[in-house]
Amino acid sequence: MELEEALKLFNRVADAFSDEEGVSPSLGEFLEIAGSSEPTNSAFSFPLAFKVKIAGNRLYKANPSERVSGLNDNTFNEATELLAFLIEHANSDSDQPASPADAAGHLLQVLRAAKFSFSDIGSENVVDLTVKVSKRFAKAKRGDVVAIPAAEHGYHLAVVLSDDQTGLALGLLKGVFSAPRVGRVDQHLARHIPVYTGDGLIKNGTWRVVGHNEVLLDLFPDPPELYWGAVTAFGDRFGDYGAAGVVGEPKRLIGKAEAEAVGLLNNTYRQTYVDEYFQKVLNEGRFDNGPLPGTFR
Incomplete structure (x- = not known):
């Protein structure tokens, strides 16, 4: 993967968020944005829900936030470009279409290399990133x-x-x-x-x-x-x-x-x-x- 280009795309997502909100996103907010930004070259379904381990082999728990739902499209468009780039390179690494695990693995590389200060944690403290897989049938409720x-x-x-x-x-x-x-x-x-x-x-x-x-x-x-x-x-x-x-x-x-x-x-x-x-x-x-x-x- 061309890590330098991926880092530029990552920074554009973070900058778009901070330009609108005036502060850096939390790690949880960034992952919510990334997991909702489906590129056209994806062979799997979005949204994605991520499971994160941080330094000390601890599970990361995102604090509740309403800021993501109020964002305009710019931040999501930048995140879509980032995900499209990661999936494109994951596709080139194999003769099989990229899986959610492949996308998460490439995103982990970007977070580790970015050394970005989210509002709640440094990105270099992320040691593992996987996609949660639901084993239950989806059921919708009122609202x-x-x-x-x-x-x-x-x-x-x-x-x-x-x-x-x-x-x-x-x-x-x-x-x-x-x-x-x-x-x-x-x-x-x-x-x-x-x-x-x-x-x-x-x-x-x-x-x-x-x-x-x-x-x-x-x-x-x-x-x-x-x-x-x-x-x-x-x-x-x-x-x-x-x-x-x-x-x-x-x-x-x-x-x-x-x-x-x-x-x-x-x-x-x-x-x-x-x-x-x-x-x-x-x-x-x-x-x-x-x-x-x-x-x-």
Whole structure:
């Protein structure tokens, strides 16, 4: 590995952080940034969670910090360049694609050589760096933020609103994001009324839980509603245009404009989507033009 070039890239990450925050990052903050900065040449999934041993064979424990979530994209872009460089050189070292362990090993070399003073520890005191591997199926809970791969590049983000017998209710956030991270909460807007789907793609790692922020729940109705047509398959009647509500609870009748906006009048509304199909139509733009939460209430 060209260590001198890697050190330059590392310093650019640290400088970008300190330029924005006015102080150096902690080791934990740096690793959180690095673990969230997925380059396009990676054959494995991000985010990465690191396990760190420091001098004296002690485990490093990061102090809680909210600064990373408030950073703009510049620091993450610099970290992506660093990770891309490390993975490129890890790939050249073998005829197999670089693994998370390879990336961690190269990053350890950089930290040891940098002799950088993080706000809580010197980088030369890091003696081992590995990637934590989860042996459990991922399960999302209310307030978790899920990253869904976009068609070309980047990610859609959605906050988990509920997970019950109806399915997994997601609140889609507006936009496509270059990195799978929440970032500043105040930058986010709702894209569409809540959508129900399954959690299979979370369990197999295709959709990844990349954060947790319950403030985002305020962008969507609680509880997330479903819609029923004016006449259901079971013969129930809901006014002239249909109803909204939750299973087992009283429904509210809706007007023509709301029924048309959600797709009841042209039969395009679905109460729930199979997760693979949901990702397909999400990438086709099905949910890009609303309706937005609160439009009709």
